[in-house]
Amino acid sequence: MKPIVTIENLHKRFCKGSICVANEVSFSIQEGEIFTILGRSGSGKTTLLRMLSGLETPDSGKICIGDKVVFDAKTNLPPNQRDIAIVFQNYALLPHLNIAQNIAFGSKASKDEVLAVMQKTKIDALASKYPHEISGGQQQRVALARAILDKPKILLLDEPLSNIDTELRAILRAELKEMIKLFGITALFITHDKEDAFYLSDRIAIMDGGDILQIGTPKEIYNHPTTLYCANFLGKMNLLPKRFMQGEKEVYCRLDAVRLGAKFKHKARINEIVFYGNFYEVTLECENETVMAYSFDDSLRVGDTIGFEIDANRLIHFV
Amino acid sequence: MQKLKYALAPSLGLLISLPIFALFIYFIAQGDFSVANFRVPELLLYAKNTLFVLLGAAFLVLLLGISTAFISARFEYFGSPFFSLAFVLPLAFPAYIIGYTYVGFFEFHGILSTLLGVPKFKLDILNIYGVIAILSFAMFPYVYILARVSFASISSTVVELVSLKQLSPLKAFWSVYLPLAYPAIFAGLVLSLMEVLSDYGTVAYFGVDTFSVGIFKSWFGYGNLKEAINLSMMLLVVVFVLMFGEARLRAKFRFISSTHSAKKAAKIKLKGWRNVVIFMLSLLIATVTLFIPLGVLLYWFYLDFHTLEWETLGYLYRTLSLNGISSLCIIALAFMMVYASRFYPSRWGVLSQKLSMLGYSIPGAIVGIGILLLTNFIDQSLGKVVLGGSFVALVFAYLTRYFAASIGSVENGFSKIDKSIDDATKVFGTDDFERIFRVYLPLMRPYLLSGFLILYIDLAKELPATLLLRPFNYDTIAIRIYELASNEILYKSAFPSLLLVGTTAIAVLLLNSKFVRGRR
Numbered sequence: 001m002k003p004i005v006t007i008e009n010l011h012k013r014f015c016k017g018s019i020c021v022a023n024e025v026s027f028s029i030q031e032g033e034i035f036t037i038l039g040r041s042g043s044g045k046t047t048l049l050r051m052l053s054g055l056e057t058p059d060s061g062k063i064c065i066g067d068k069v070v071f072d073a074k075t076n077l078p079p080n081q082r083d084i085a086i087v088f089q090n091y092a093l094l095p096h097l098n099i100a101q102n103i104a105f106g107s108k109a110s111k112d113e114v115l116a117v118m119q120k121t122k123i124d125a126l127a128s129k130y131p132h133e134i135s136g137g138q139q140q141r142v143a144l145a146r147a148i149l150d151k152p153k154i155l156l157l158d159e160p161l162s163n164i165d166t167e168l169r170a171i172l173r174a175e176l177k178e179m180i181k182l183f184g185i186t187a188l189f190i191t192h193d194k195e196d197a198f199y200l201s202d203r204i205a206i207m208d209g210g211d212i213l214q215i216g217t218p219k220e221i222y223n224h225p226t227t228l229y230c231a232n233f234l235g236k237m238n239l240l241p242k243r244f245m246q247g248e249k250e251v252y253c254r255l256d257a258v259r260l261g262a263k264f265k266h267k268a269r270i271n272e273i274v275f276y277g278n279f280y281e282v283t284l285e286c287e288n289e290t291v292m293a294y295s296f297d298d299s300l301r302v303g304d305t306i307g308f309e310i311d312a313n314r315l316i317h318f319v
Numbered sequence: 320m321q322k323l324k325y326a327l328a329p330s331l332g333l334l335i336s337l338p339i340f341a342l343f344i345y346f347i348a349q350g351d352f353s354v355a356n357f358r359v360p361e362l363l364l365y366a367k368n369t370l371f372v373l374l375g376a377a378f379l380v381l382l383l384g385i386s387t388a389f390i391s392a393r394f395e396y397f398g399s400p401f402f403s404l405a406f407v408l409p410l411a412f413p414a415y416i417i418g419y420t421y422v423g424f425f426e427f428h429g430i431l432s433t434l435l436g437v438p439k440f441k442l443d444i445l446n447i448y449g450v451i452a453i454l455s456f457a458m459f460p461y462v463y464i465l466a467r468v469s470f471a472s473i474s475s476t477v478v479e480l481v482s483l484k485q486l487s488p489l490k491a492f493w494s495v496y497l498p499l500a501y502p503a504i505f506a507g508l509v510l511s512l513m514e515v516l517s518d519y520g521t522v523a524y525f526g527v528d529t530f531s532v533g534i535f536k537s538w539f540g541y542g543n544l545k546e547a548i549n550l551s552m553m554l555l556v557v558v559f560v561l562m563f564g565e566a567r568l569r570a571k572f573r574f575i576s577s578t579h580s581a582k583k584a585a586k587i588k589l590k591g592w593r594n595v596v597i598f599m600l601s602l603l604i605a606t607v608t609l610f611i612p613l614g615v616l617l618y619w620f621y622l623d624f625h626t627l628e629w630e631t632l633g634y635l636y637r638t639l640s641l642n643g644i645s646s647l648c649i650i651a652l653a654f655m656m657v658y659a660s661r662f663y664p665s666r667w668g669v670l671s672q673k674l675s676m677l678g679y680s681i682p683g684a685i686v687g688i689g690i691l692l693l694t695n696f697i698d699q700s701l702g703k704v705v706l707g708g709s710f711v712a713l714v715f716a717y718l719t720r721y722f723a724a725s726i727g728s729v730e731n732g733f734s735k736i737d738k739s740i741d742d743a744t745k746v747f748g749t750d751d752f753e754r755i756f757r758v759y760l761p762l763m764r765p766y767l768l769s770g771f772l773i774l775y776i777d778l779a780k781e782l783p784a785t786l787l788l789r790p791f792n793y794d795t796i797a798i799r800i801y802e803l804a805s806n807e808i809l810y811k812s813a814f815p816s817l818l819l820v821g822t823t824a825i826a827v828l829l830l831n832s833k834f835v836r837g838r839r
Contacts, residue, residue: 055742079746086746092739096761105757106747146747 003028004153004186005052010061012047012210021047022058023210029154029188034180036189038197039207040233045190048207049156052188053086054079066153080106085147086156090163091139093131093146100127103146114149121145121179136164140172141179148183155180155187161196173199194234198222206230223254223314231316240310241289249317255281257314258293260300264307273302284308324751325668328659331652332671338689338719339677345692346552349545356545361533365550368447369529369557372522373512375451376458380511383455384462385504387604389496390597391463392470396589402601406463407831409608411824413780413797414457415520416816417608419804420615421453422524430615450525454515456608461514462507469503470496471583478584501572509565516558517682519783520801530554531783534684538787544691551685558680616820619813631815634796638779639822641710641795645717646725646774650767652718653726657733658759661741662751672726679723686720687787708790716784721777725770732766733759772826779823 005028012022021044029035039045050056052063054070054077063071065084070077093102104114118124121141126134134142140160147155160176161169177200180187191197197204198218205215206229214226225231237252244251260282268286280295284306293308300306351357390396391403409417424430425442432440444452473496481491497504519531528536530550537546589597656675660668678686693715694706706712736759744754760767782797789798796819803812 050742053742053746055745079742080749084746086742088739088743090737090739092737092743094740094743094758094762097757106744106749106753 001030001032004031004066005029005188006062006064007052008062010048010051010058010063012044012051012056012058014047020044020210022051022061025061025210025212027205027212027215029186031186032184033202034177034187034189034200036191036197036201036204037207038191038194038204038233040192043207044210045192045207046158049086049158049188049190052154053084053156054082083153084156085150085152086158087140087143087147087160089159091131091143091160093139093142095131098128098130099123099134099142102131102142103149105146107150109149117145117149120182136168137172137175140176144176144179148185153186155185157187157189159190159192162191162193169196176200206233208233223316225316226318228318231318236292237316238291240291240315241287244310244315246317252316253310253314254316255292255294257311258291259309259311260293260295260297260306261309262307264309266308267305268308270300270302270304270306273300324659325663325665327663328656328668329665329671331656331659332668332673332675335652335675335719335722336671336677338686338693338716339681341692341696342548342551342685342689346548350549350552351545352549356543356549358546361528362550362553364528365530365533366553368522368527369516369554371447372450372454372527372529373515373557375448376454376515377508377512379451379455380459380462381504381508383459383604383608384507384511385466385497385500386600387459387463388466388500389470389492390601392467393473393496393584393586394589394597395586396594396601397598398601402605403467404828404831405601405605405609407460407827408824409457409612410460410776411820411827412457412612413520413782413800413819414454414514414518415524415782415804416616416800416812416820417457417612418449418453418521418524419800419809419812419816420612421449423619423809424611424615430618445525447525447527450522450527453521453525454518456612457521458511458514459608461510462504465503465507465510466500469500473499473584475582475584498572502569505565505568505572509561512561513558513680513682516554516561517684517783519682519684519786524804530557531682531684534688535783535786538688544688547688548692551688554682554685558682562680613820616813616817619810620817622810623813627814628811631796631799631818634794634799634815635818635822637793638796638819641713642775642778645714645778646771648714649718649722649774650725650729650770653722653729653770654760654763654767657726657729658755661733662754676723676726678719679721681720683716683720683781683784684787686716687784689719690716690784690788708788710790713785713788713790716788717778717781720781720784721774724777725774728766728770728773729763732763735766736762769830772830776823776826776830779819779826 007028008026010022010025013020025048037045037048047056051058051071052065057076058071060073061071062069065082068077068083069075070082094105097105100114100118103118107114109117115124118127121144123138123141123145126138126142131139131142143160157176161173164172173196180200189197189200201218203215203217204221206213206221208229214221214230216224221230222234225234231237231252236255238255238258240251240253266286268284268291270282271285271290272283274281274283280298280300282293282295282300284291284293286308291308387402387406391399391406421444425444426432427441428438429441431442432438477495477499481495486494517531519535522529522532523535530553533550534547534554537543537550656672660672690712694709694712698704698707740758740762744758748754748758780797782801785795785798786801789795794802796815800812800815800819803809803815
């Protein structure tokens, strides 16, 4: 596999330099993968996408897309010459053009090509409708069809799922993944939602304060976060009792790395049980220290004593 | 090429405000306060009259504007849909036409004396009080239109609060509803007062010497440009004080907007004597501000019916084409300016856009003088008359004077277009040409249309700048009316007046209709 996008030492400050939104950022995206940038609002992820697309100009650094340098000290290609396409947060369909015209907007593609994309994204029946006449899910497919019509080197997705309620969101997310894989597109996905990130991504980069903190597969970054920030951002953790410490370093583990059962040798008292519907979050007390765990067992009662074990392969400590 | 695009908005702004700069530069470089150009007694008279007219008109405009706005926004009564329209329509009349009709109405053997059967009866309104009344009748719709929106968007929770606290209607009005509408009222009041300051036709006919009359007298009467410029600078001081005052007041009462998002309160249906009282009040205001002027015009038209001057249609055609072309140019430049500052923003662009809006607060006579300075300068440098008395000079004056009126609707339209649409056109579009013609012009159509209509109304009523700058013997319909009235052939002015008011009334009605408003 070869990289489709390479970003080197990209730097950008706002507000006369007082806010850093990209601090010497470098990474590359491989052909065919879905690469996600995950971060809270204000982390710099959207600015990164805008710099990649040419909607924002970096202060310094280098961006290559395919074999082409699209930004460096001498070059700064406009968005429409970068071989990219964007699916916007609110889809940004042009309200006065019908669906077919929206998809073909600005493209030199033939009518047959437009029709082919519409058939593949299952919106060919909507060709003469207007954006306000179709559902949110259909709008997403139109935005996607417009974005992939000219076969961009990379598809940029700017939080397309963020303003949608939970139920529809799961459906659209599945559809999005199916389409991206169907067309075999390389995609950069921006989100603040870890669930979306885990579901869609081949690799995830966690971003905060203009820095990329960690890059890895979803499993890698969940199970082996390199910083406390990344670890906390992706899920709850236990700070383990002192006897687990490795030298001076504190050791943590995920709640799902704690197994409960009568057969395990460590014993603890159940102090609290919180019901979340599909699982319980159990707080245990063991030698005046607290450990939390997940359980599906609804026979557990506060005050009971229970055995537990921590998966030794899933201990987390930071360098 | 890219750099040129960034320079577009700043250079446009600079061009538009050039006549005003010309005045300042001339004033600083060649200002002359010798006795010939700075006659203190006249100056004091102009200042006293201008101030008195301003204060009087402010009072009457507020009285008429606020009462009509509140009635129309909050109550349903007999004829309320009709009156809500009737209160806008005085905008279609230039103030001087209302003035002529009232003079005709009250004169010896005039309409009122005939109606009363006392031919000797006469009410002399050719004085400063008459001017105040006439200007207020013509300008109060500015307050009415803006305050009506504000009163109509009072949220139902505010009304519920008022009834829970059991406030009396009067107390509720003074302590709750009126303060909520302050910003709109101030904005409307300042617009009206700017027009009052700018008026020339009415004050000249009524013989009240204000600054704008003074500017004309010194230029046309004595050919004294320096005195005209001195007077212009004085008037500008008044204008800036007004603008500053409004900005201060608006900043002070900014708390308002937070209550506007909630559900709007329903109108109150009036019954019994309340219905009668409010109907009578509406009828009185509409009679004074609309029916009498319109009635007088129709009566004169009837008198003149067999001797109509059909050349008037020629004046109408000239006015329509001059105004149509000017409005198109101005709205196109406003579109270019807002487009350029949206896609190619720069600090100079923001500044120059503010500068370009100065003209709206500056009386037409002053803008006219500024243009005269510019054209004189250019013609002298070229050694021949190129711009003096040309259409270019006149359209330029309209541009400077009314650019702000059009840029408002264009900006409003652009502000309704999501920024992500801009990004989408940058990513998927090809160039500015495609962006403008395939995306922004179609999306902006209703806003451009309303900007065009506003311009058309303003230009059709405009008198002072047109008088100063029109090409030789090129009479617009407004000028024809002014000339007929100046020659005391009032009844003859009815036909051109009706034609003029007919076209502006259509524009006002269109602006007020769902055709323009509903498609936004």
